[in-house]
Amino acid sequence: MNRTRPLTSGLLAAAIAGVAFGTVIGAAPAEAAPSDAEIVDMLKVIDSRQQNNGDYRSTAYLEQKERGKDDTAFEITFFRRDFDDKLMILFLKPKAEAGKGYLRLDKNLFFYDPTVGKWERRTERERIGGTGSNRQDFDESRLALEYTPKFVAEEKLGKFDVNHLTLSAKDGVDVAFPSVDLYLDKITGNILKRQDKALSGKLLRTTYYPKWSKLFSESKKADVYFPAEIRIFDEVEKGNSTLIVMKETDLRPLDPNLFTKAWLESKSR
Amino acid sequence: MLANVRLLVHLGLQSLRAHKTKSLIVGGLMTFGAFLVVVSLALLDSVERATRASIVQSISGDVQLYDAKAKDKLALFGGFGFGTEDLGEIPSYAKIRDAVTGLDNVVGVVPYGIANAGVSSPGDLDRALNALRDAVRAGDMPAAGPLAERVRGIAAVLQAQQEKQASVSQTVTADVKAVLERATSDALWAEFEASPLPVLDWLDTKLAPLGEQGNTFYLRLAGTDLQAFNKTFSRIKIVEGELVPPDTRGVLVGKSFIDRRLKMAVAMNLDTVRTERARGATIAGTKTLQETIGKAVRASPRIVYLLAPRDVAVVAKVIAAEVGQPESTALTVLLREFIGELDDANFDRRYGIFYEVIAPRIQLYPFRVGDTITMTAFTKSGYLRSVNVKVWGIYTIDGLETSDIAGALSLCDLVTFRELYGQRTASLDAELVKMKAASGAAAVERDTAEDALFGGDATVEVKTVEQAAAEPVLEKVDRQADFRFEQGKVNEGMVLSTAVLLKDPSRLRETITELRRVVEPLGLQAATWQEATGVVGQITLVIRGVLLTAIFILFLVTTVILNNSLVMATLERVAEFGTLRAIGAQRGFVNAMVVFETAVLGVLAGVVGSVAAVACVLWLGQVGIPAPADLLQVLFGGPRLYPTVHVDNVVAGLLATLTVSVFATLYPARLATRVQPVVAMQGKE
Numbered sequence: 001m002n003r004t005r006p007l008t009s010g011l012l013a014a015a016i017a018g019v020a021f022g023t024v025i026g027a028a029p030a031e032a033a034p035s036d037a038e039i040v041d042m043l044k045v046i047d048s049r050q051q052n053n054g055d056y057r058s059t060a061y062l063e064q065k066e067r068g069k070d071d072t073a074f075e076i077t078f079f080r081r082d083f084d085d086k087l088m089i090l091f092l093k094p095k096a097e098a099g100k101g102y103l104r105l106d107k108n109l110f111f112y113d114p115t116v117g118k119w120e121r122r123t124e125r126e127r128i129g130g131t132g133s134n135r136q137d138f139d140e141s142r143l144a145l146e147y148t149p150k151f152v153a154e155e156k157l158g159k160f161d162v163n164h165l166t167l168s169a170k171d172g173v174d175v176a177f178p179s180v181d182l183y184l185d186k187i188t189g190n191i192l193k194r195q196d197k198a199l200s201g202k203l204l205r206t207t208y209y210p211k212w213s214k215l216f217s218e219s220k221k222a223d224v225y226f227p228a229e230i231r232i233f234d235e236v237e238k239g240n241s242t243l244i245v246m247k248e249t250d251l252r253p254l255d256p257n258l259f260t261k262a263w264l265e266s267k268s269r
Numbered sequence: 270m271l272a273n274v275r276l277l278v279h280l281g282l283q284s285l286r287a288h289k290t291k292s293l294i295v296g297g298l299m300t301f302g303a304f305l306v307v308v309s310l311a312l313l314d315s316v317e318r319a320t321r322a323s324i325v326q327s328i329s330g331d332v333q334l335y336d337a338k339a340k341d342k343l344a345l346f347g348g349f350g351f352g353t354e355d356l357g358e359i360p361s362y363a364k365i366r367d368a369v370t371g372l373d374n375v376v377g378v379v380p381y382g383i384a385n386a387g388v389s390s391p392g393d394l395d396r397a398l399n400a401l402r403d404a405v406r407a408g409d410m411p412a413a414g415p416l417a418e419r420v421r422g423i424a425a426v427l428q429a430q431q432e433k434q435a436s437v438s439q440t441v442t443a444d445v446k447a448v449l450e451r452a453t454s455d456a457l458w459a460e461f462e463a464s465p466l467p468v469l470d471w472l473d474t475k476l477a478p479l480g481e482q483g484n485t486f487y488l489r490l491a492g493t494d495l496q497a498f499n500k501t502f503s504r505i506k507i508v509e510g511e512l513v514p515p516d517t518r519g520v521l522v523g524k525s526f527i528d529r530r531l532k533m534a535v536a537m538n539l540d541t542v543r544t545e546r547a548r549g550a551t552i553a554g555t556k557t558l559q560e561t562i563g564k565a566v567r568a569s570p571r572i573v574y575l576l577a578p579r580d581v582a583v584v585a586k587v588i589a590a591e592v593g594q595p596e597s598t599a600l601t602v603l604l605r606e607f608i609g610e611l612d613d614a615n616f617d618r619r620y621g622i623f624y625e626v627i628a629p630r631i632q633l634y635p636f637r638v639g640d641t642i643t644m645t646a647f648t649k650s651g652y653l654r655s656v657n658v659k660v661w662g663i664y665t666i667d668g669l670e671t672s673d674i675a676g677a678l679s680l681c682d683l684v685t686f687r688e689l690y691g692q693r694t695a696s697l698d699a700e701l702v703k704m705k706a707a708s709g710a711a712a713v714e715r716d717t718a719e720d721a722l723f724g725g726d727a728t729v730e731v732k733t734v735e736q737a738a739a740e741p742v743l744e745k746v747d748r749q750a751d752f753r754f755e756q757g758k759v760n761e762g763m764v765l766s767t768a769v770l771l772k773d774p775s776r777l778r779e780t781i782t783e784l785r786r787v788v789e790p791l792g793l794q795a796a797t798w799q800e801a802t803g804v805v806g807q808i809t810l811v812i813r814g815v816l817l818t819a820i821f822i823l824f825l826v827t828t829v830i831l832n833n834s835l836v837m838a839t840l841e842r843v844a845e846f847g848t849l850r851a852i853g854a855q856r857g858f859v860n861a862m863v864v865f866e867t868a869v870l871g872v873l874a875g876v877v878g879s880v881a882a883v884a885c886v887l888w889l890g891q892v893g894i895p896a897p898a899d900l901l902q903v904l905f906g907g908p909r910l911y912p913t914v915h916v917d918n919v920v921a922g923l924l925a926t927l928t929v930s931v932f933a934t935l936y937p938a939r940l941a942t943r944v945q946p947v948v949a950m951q952g953k954e
Contacts, residue, residue, distance in 0.1 A: 057737070057740065058737075059737065059741055061704060061705075061707070061708035061710070063705065063708070063710070064651065066651065069651055070650065070651060070693060071651075071701065071705075072650065072651035072652055072701070073701050073704050073705060073708075075704055077740070077741055090743070092741055092743060092744075093700065093704055094697055094700045094701065094704070095700065095744060096652065096654075096697065097652060098743055098744055099743060105470070105473070105474040106474045106475070107478060108473065108474050108477070108478060110473075113643075113645075113655045115654075115655055115656070115657075116643045116655045116656065116657045117657075118399075118643055118655070119399065119402075120389055120391070120483075121391065121395055121477070121483065129652075129653070130647060130651070130652065130653050157719060157723050158719050158720060158722065158723025158724040158727060159723060159724055159725075159727070160723055160729060185729050187729075188729060188730070188731060190729065190731065192723065192729060193719075208718060208719075208722050208723075210722040210723065210727065210729065211729075211732070212729065212730075212731045212732070213731065213732045213733070213734045214731050214732070214733055214734070215733070215734050215735075215736065216733075223733075225731060228732065228734075229710065231713060231718065231722070233715045233718065238715070239715075241715065243708075243710055245708045245709070245710045247707075247708070248734075248737035248738070249734065249736075249737055250736055250737040250740070251736065252736070260470060261402075261470065261473075262466065267743050268743065
């Protein structure tokens with residue numbers, strides 16, 4: 001069963017994103033603060049670029065550094081079906097971790113460990129494989145749906161000009177972090193830096209997105225953007241950091257039955 | 270010379286009789302001091318013996334051997350911090366065992382590995398759904414029937430709760446209502462009969478989030494050779510189930526731990542009320558007991574989840590009769606009344622009903638003896654490792670059945686411990702190096718991250734990439750299949766520490782020196798049980814220190830008071846000493862006379878005080894000193910300390926009294942020798 005959106009809706013989304021991006025990036029003079037609508041459009045652009053109407057699979061290298069401990073690393077492959085909000089993360093390496101996985105169905109996040117053959121329900125804040133990354137780092141971008149943005153200022157990040165926004169979680173939306181600071185590249189519109197905060201305003205982690213890639217999607221009939229490298233620094237446990245490197249990406253349709261517990265179990269039999 | 274001694278004794282005794290008041294005051298002080306010293310030393314010795322019996326003979330052994338390069342101190346019961354300690358490793362237990370077993374005073378050697386493991390306990394709905402999925406997967410439809418009924422029953426209870434909630438607030442959404450309606454409908458369960466897996470997926474994702482959240486409890490695990498452990502530590506008793514059979518994986522959990530930490534909230538709170546009432550408290554007069562009953566009431570709806578649907582009517586019938594309500598009343602309402610209206614008159618009866626009618630039909634603990642639980646730990650390698658282990662039994666430590674601390678450690682086999690500990694291996698390191706190199710990512714430090722990533726030559730252009738090749742194939746996955754092992758081979762491998770039990774614990778110092786001589790060349794250090802038991806051991810050391818300091822202060826105060834009293838007495842006897850000097854007594858004679866008087870008093874007081882102290886300790890040994898707090902139970906070796914007194918306590922008391930007496934007399938005696946006859950006589954006139 002092909003569960004992708006109709007082609008027309010994909011083209012439409014791409015067109016909206018393009019127009020919005022052109023409006024936001026190209027039309028606004030550097031000095032004038034963007035309006036609320038323009039800021040929301042910035043988030044829509046980010047979301048729209050990363051969405052694929054069809055399926056998504058990427059293989060990534062995941063590395064965790066913790067102060068006073070040996071580094072750990074994983075190779076994972078994660079699958080998304082953005083159309084109905086499904087996500088699966090399957091651990092491939094090291095050998096001892098192979099076959100473990102996470103499955104997101106609706107608002108549920110399940111973890112499977114083939115060693116003991118059991119499924120467990122996990123929370124939104126689950127640290128994937130015990131690293132500093134969480135479900136949201138691999139899932140579809142839904143910033144415009146989940147947060148209300150506010151413009152702070154135009155700033156410099158290294159040598160790049162960025163728009164600094166603050167985001168507050170919308171009521172009733174289950175997100176890992178209720179408050180977020182985003183730093184968007186003024187030229188490309190991509191996120192370069194993200195700071196996740198607790199409700200109290202305490203900084204919990206800082207994430208950098210120094211490299212972005214894009215791949216043409218047949219189902220979307222447009223490019224799909226994704227961060228090629230993500231560096232997460234834990235601001236509570238100083239010295240802890242996580243690195244995610246996307247190794248390869250595939251936008252072709254996936255097995256229709258992939259997002260099921262049975263499929264993940266079958267991979268390790 | 271002999272004549273001088275006779276005269277000294279004669280005059281000294283005469284003087285004691287002549288100054289009766291002074292003798293009584295000083296003697297009384299000395300008697301009290303002797304009494305306190307003997308009692309304190311007897312209690313201290315008794316506490317040490319009892320604590321040793323609690324800890325040494327049940328868990329720790331007299332000495333623990335562990336890696337000399339350990340970053341942290343060994344703390345069997347856990348230290349002051351959180352997380353797993355870095356204790357280094359003993360690469361081969363067998364090597365250490367063989368080196369130590371031959372030593373003269375060593376009676377037992379047991380390997381140890383300490384790990385902290387989490388056991389996640391799903392919510393009741395998740396638990397029922399998991400069991401249903403297992404039954405469906407195994408094709409066991411007869412077992413699936415009652416499980417499906419239970420899921421539907423829980424959904425019905427949730428539906429009733431949501432309807433009640435909807436009548437007072439707007440928080441229940443139409444979606445939730447629709448899910449509950451479908452979950453309780455005949456149509457869904459007919460669909461389940463035809464095609465169970467899609468229905469299970471729907472229940473997992475739609476219904477399960479509406480149920481109660483699961484929780485995780487933590488076990489402090491002591492991995493050991495369970496057969497050797499059982500032979501060495503005689504106070505361990507299996508009260509339910511059995512000892513893990515030889516060469517088999519398994520875990521034993523402490524009875525007090527599961528009763529105080531894991532038991533279902535209603536039962537645990539009712540137990541608390543029962544214990545307090547047995548101690549004399551009443552529900553009517555104790556606010557905390559009323560609050561405890563309130564907690565039990567709030568937890569009572571869970572009983573309905575836990576009951577099999579066929580048992581609901583049975584329980585409802587009994588409870589309805591007890592509370593005088595019709596049997597048709599909802600069980601949640603009956604239970605609220607049954608527990609909420611507990612008082613001193615009906616408590617024992619209702620407590621009995623709970624344990625006779627309800628408890629046998631529900632699961633009181635997250636697991637039963639015989640169940641397999643999944644323990645998860647962060648390994649030394651940094652990875653999460655889960656292991657399935659069967660719970661073979663529940664243990665207590667003889668005499669410490671109700672102590673939390675005594676049952677705090679769960680005992681498991683060495684293979685399970687090693688998997689949860691997760692030694693970092695060379696092959697894993699090599700695999701990680703290869704993966705890291707393949708990623709091509711450079712290391713970036715936090716402080717310089719922004720310059721490194723966005724300064725200099727950095728670019729943020731979007732790179733176009735090619736479609737990936739085929740989906741990566743998963744290599745063979747390790748699944749835990751074997752629950753047996755060879756203990757002999759396992760003992761050849763790694764442990765974190767080794768417990769050594771001594772034949773004669775009074776020779777601890779001598780034996781630990783001998784042990785150090787043997788194990789230090791092997792890269793190990795030796796710690797006494799007080800040093801190796803973390804917080805518990807530290808507290809026993811602190812208590813010993815406090816008692817000894819108290820005795821020392823007591824000595825000091827007694828010496829000062831005695832000294833003052835004797836100085837006063839000496840000043841009153843200036844004329845007497847002057848006369849003695851005038852008729853030819855030498856200074857040495859006067860000095861000896863004063864010291865002799867006090868020494869005689871000291872001996873008499875020491876004997877009287879010691880006799881009183883022995884009587885007091887013997888009485889305490891009969892009635893016992895209660896241990897109201899958990900820690901005191903460990904220190905006392907049980908709910909009461911029955912102290913004993915030994916000859917060395919009495920000898921120490923006598924010697925201490927005599928020493929203090931003589932020491933306190935030195936200055937007054939010197940004053941007496943300085944009295945000039947002329948001055949004394951003038952003063953008298």
